[in-house]
Amino acid sequence: xxxxxxxxxxxxxxxxxxxxxxxxxxxxxxxxxxxxxxxxxxxxxxxxxxxxxxxxxxxxxxxxxxxxxxxxxxxxxxxxxxxxxxxxxxxxxxxxxxxxxxxxxxxxxxxxxxxxxxxxxxxxxxxxxxxxxxxxxxxxxxxxxxxxxxxxxxxxxxxxxxxxxxxxxxxxxxxxxxxxxxxxxxxxxxxxxxxxxxxxxxxxxx
Numbered sequence: 001x002x003x004x005x006x007x008x009x010x011x012x013x014x015x016x017x018x019x020x021x022x023x024x025x026x027x028x029x030x031x032x033x034x035x036x037x038x039x040x041x042x043x044x045x046x047x048x049x050x051x052x053x054x055x056x057x058x059x060x061x062x063x064x065x066x067x068x069x070x071x072x073x074x075x076x077x078x079x080x081x082x083x084x085x086x087x088x089x090x091x092x093x094x095x096x097x098x099x100x101x102x103x104x105x106x107x108x109x110x111x112x113x114x115x116x117x118x119x120x121x122x123x124x125x126x127x128x129x130x131x132x133x134x135x136x137x138x139x140x141x142x143x144x145x146x147x148x149x150x151x152x153x154x155x156x157x158x159x160x161x162x163x164x165x166x167x168x169x170x171x172x173x174x175x176x177x178x179x180x181x182x183x184x185x186x187x188x189x190x191x192x193x194x195x196x197x198x199x200x201x202x203x204x205x206x
Contacts, residue, residue: 005029007095007202010065015053015086016072019044030066042108053085054078062091070099071198075111083128090205096130098201102137103144105151118193121201130203137196140186144197146178 008029014020017035026033036057037047051057054076067086073079086096100121106112116124118135125133139147153174157167186192193199 004097004200004202007097008066008068009095010091011063012066012068013059013064013089015067015069015082016075017045017047020046022068022070026068034064042111053082055081057085057089059085059089061088064089065091065094067094067096068098069096071101073098073100073116074114075108077111077113079114080124080127083124083130087128087130087205092205094205096125096201096203096205099138099198100201101198103148103195103197105148116199118199121199125201125203129205131206133201133203135193136200136202137192138198138200139182139196140189140192141195142185142189143182144195146182147197150175150178 008026010030011032011034012026012030013034013036014023014026015036017023017037020033020035023033023035034049035045035047036049036051036053036059037045038052039045039047039050049057049059051059053072055078067090069082069086073082076082090096098121100116102115102117104115121135122133153171157164157171159167189195
C-alpha cells in the first residue's frame with residue numbers, strides 16, 4: 001500500500017470538509033485547499049464552496065489535482081453521484097482518498113445511509129471511472145472491539161458532577177489498557193478487512 005501523502009498535491013478539494021480539521025496538514029503537501037460542504041451540515045463549516053454532494057457540483061471539470069473525502073460517503077443518499085462528480089472534477093492523473101466506516105454505530109441520524117464493503121467500494125469507484133483502486137482496513141478486530149466498547153461505555157457517564165468525574169477517571173484506566181493492548185492483539189487477526197472499524201481507499205483518474 002502506498003503512503004497516502006503521495007496522493008495529496010496541487011489543488012486539493014475536500015468534499016464534505018466539515019470544520020476542515022486537517023486543512024493545515026493537507027497544505028503541507030498540497031498547494032491549495034478548497035473546502036466543499038453542505039450549507040445545512042451538522043458541523044460548523046467554513047466552506048469555500050457550498051454544495052449538496054448528492055447532486056452535481058458547482059465546480060468546473062478537471063480543476064483538482066487531488067480530492068479527499070473523510071467519513072462522508074456513508075452520509076450521502078446518492079453516493080455514486082459524488083464519486084462520478086469527483087471523477088469529473090479531477091484532472092487526468094489526479095487522485096482521490098476516501099475514508100469510510102464499516103463496523104460503526106449510526107451517527108448524525110437521520111443522515112446515515114450506508115456501510116461499504118471493500119467489494120462495494122471497488123465496484124462504485126470503477127463504475128465512476130477510477131483505476132488503481134486500493135482498499136485498506138484501518139485496524140484489526142481487537143482495535144475495533146475496544147473502540148466500540150469505549151464509545152458504548154460513554155453512555156454510562158451520567159448523574160451528578162462528582163459521579164461523572166469519578167466514572168471518567170475509572171473508565172480512563174479501562175480505556176487506556178484497551179488502547180495499549182488492542183494493537184498488539186490485532187497481530188492475531190489474519191484478516192483485518194473482515195471486521196475493521198473502517199477503510200481507507202485510494203484511486204486515480206486515468
